[in-house]
Amino acid sequence: MTAHDPALQELRANVALPFERAQAMPKSVYTSPGFAELETRHIFAAEWLCAGRAEALPNPGDYLTMEIAGEPVIILRDRDGSLRGLSNVCRHRMSTLLQGRGNVRSIVCSYHAWTYNLDGSLRGAPAMARNESFCRDQIRLPAIRVENWRGWIMVTLNPDAPPPAETLAAVDRLVGYLPMETYSEVFREEFDWDTNWKVLAENFMESYHLPVCHEATIGGTCDLNLMTCPEGDAAFNHHWIVKNDSLPLSLAHPSNTALQGDERRITWLLAIYPSLLITLTPGYFWYLSLTPKGPGRVHVLFGGGMSADWIADPEAPAHLAQLKTLLDEVNLEDKGCVERVYRGLCADLSAPGALSHLERPNYDFARWIASRMP
Secondary structure, three states: OOOOOHHHHHHHHHHOOOHHHOEOOOOHHHHOHHHHHHHHHHHHOOOOEEEEEHHHOOOOOEEEEEEEOOEEEEEEEOOOOOEEEEEOEOOOOOOEOOOOEEEOOOEEOOOOOOEEOOOOEEEEOOOOOOOOOOOHHHOEOOEEEEEEEOOEEEEEOOOOOOOHHHHOHHHHHHHOOOOHHHOEEEEEEEEEEOOOHHHHHHHHHOOOOHHHHOOOOOHHHOOHHHOEOOOOOOOEEEEEEEOOOOOHHHOOOOOOOOOOHHHHOEEEEEEEOOOEEEEEOOOEEEEEEEEEOOOOOEEEEEEEEEOHHHHOOOOHHHHHHHHHHHHHHHHHHHHHHHHHHHHHHOOOOOOOOEOOHHHHHHHHHHHHHHHHOO
C-alpha cells in the first residue's frame, strides 16, 4: 500500500473537515488489509504500547510475552529489580523462547538449550566449541525499550520515540490528583474479538452509546447532559463523566478527605494513542490494551483494580467481586456492539454518518491516525 492508496486518501479527506461537519472514518480505513499493514509499520512499530501494569511482574525473573508489529518480545523483571525488554527470538536458529507469563531463573531455548541471563547475555550454548566463529561474549538478545509510566509498562520498538513521561505530561496535569501508580491490579485477562482495533478504541472514546448499549449495567450512572468532550491532546484524548451515587465503587472512599467536590465522583476516560484505554475513577480503574490481528480481529489485554483506600476497606473482597461482575457484563455488551459495527462496515450498503458533539474524541483519533501515515 502506498501514500496514494484510496483508503489513505479517503481518510485524509475525512479529517480535513472541521469538527462541526465531521463524519465517521471511511469504511476502507477499517477493512483494508493494505491500510492495516500501514498501521503496523507506522503506528504499532513506532509508538509506545502498553504491556499492562508493572505490578504484574513483582519478582526477579517474572516475565510476560507479547508481539509488537510481528516482533516477539519479552518483558521481565531483572535481578536488579528493573523492568527490561528483550527480543524473544534465540540468536542461534531463531526459535521463539518464552510463551505466556511465568518466572524463570534464566531464559532457555527449547530447541537447542542456548541459555541467556535475565539481562539478555548468553550464558551457555552446548556443543559450540568447535565453531571458530562462535564467541559467547559477543552474543546477546537485542534490547527493547521499556519504561514504567505511572504504574504502566510501556514498550516500544522505536529507539527514537520520546519517553512517555514527556509526551504524556498533560495526563499528569489532568488526572494527577488520582495516583494511578498506587492503584492495585486485581485481574488481568486476554482475549480476541472479531472487530477492527479502531472500532473498539472508538467505542471506548465516546460515551454517547452508554445509555443504550449499557442500559442494563452502567447506562443509568451518567447523564449525557453532564458529559464534556474537549479537544484532544497531541498524544491522547479524553472525556469525563460525573457519576451519581448508584455505583459507590466509582466514588471516593468515605475515608478519603483529600478529594473535594466533583473530584470525588468524576470518571475519566483516557485514550492514550494508539491503543491504551483507561477508565479511571477515585475508587477503581480498568483498562484495555489493543493489538490488531489483521483488519477484522483484535487481541485485547483487559485488566483492572482498585484504589488503595478501597483495597484497604474490610469489605474489599465483596467490592472486588461486585466490580469484576459489573465489568464482565459491560464487556459482553461492548463485544456485541463492536462486532456488530464491524459486520456493518463490511456491508455493501453501509456508509459513515455524521458525528455527535459527544464523539469529539473519535474525530481527534482519526486525525492522529492520519498524521502518522506516510
